[in-house]
Amino acid sequence: NAGVMQNPRHLVRRRGQEARLRCSPMKGHSHVYWYRQLPEEGLKFMVYLQKENIIDESGMPKERFSAEFPKEGPSILRIQQVVRGDSAAYFCASSLTGVSSNQPQHFGDGTRLSIL
């Protein structure tokens, strides 16, 4: 039973380029979450999605960042016109029916984004 799969594991981009991070949730999970982890800091919530819907994007920067979870395929976190401050580890988590239904979030191993 595969866990949450994220790719790529490492991504290097130059300033101004676009970064696309992919997340395939655990089998049967329809809730997806994205978090960002900066060095020496805890994980910070970015966005919560269900299939074809953004449920909570209160942690997403207002510009350059977007997320989607289409009916078919993985969830995508997109960062346009990347800047040095976007360098971080980005983690995806999935849940069967949501934490408030006693179903915890399970995490992937993250994508480490480096901006040159």
Place this chain on the structure above:
Amino acid sequence: QKEVEQDPGPLSVPEGAIVSLNCTYSNSAFQYFMWYRQYSRKGPELLMYTYSSGNKEDGRFTAQVDKSSKYISLFIRDSQPSDSATYLCAMNPFGNEKLTFGTGTRLTIIP
């Protein structure tokens, strides 16, 4: 003030010792409490998941939640070198899926 406070350590203990890890929080709405273990360059791995106050035991791990004091703990018995990792507490209110994490405690078990 952060919503969730966690001593970053580092914490070093000899193999076989009992380890106590703690978090305090300020938001009384938090209802679900989790402990994750994170090895270097890996994702957080769920260890314990509890709802509201009380204790929960799973093998060598015991989680305690004291909502009156806004204080949660994770105890590791018979600690092993393989327990060396960063331990993250996380919590969220009912009806809100957004997890709020502590900054993590780096633990080293010395053989």
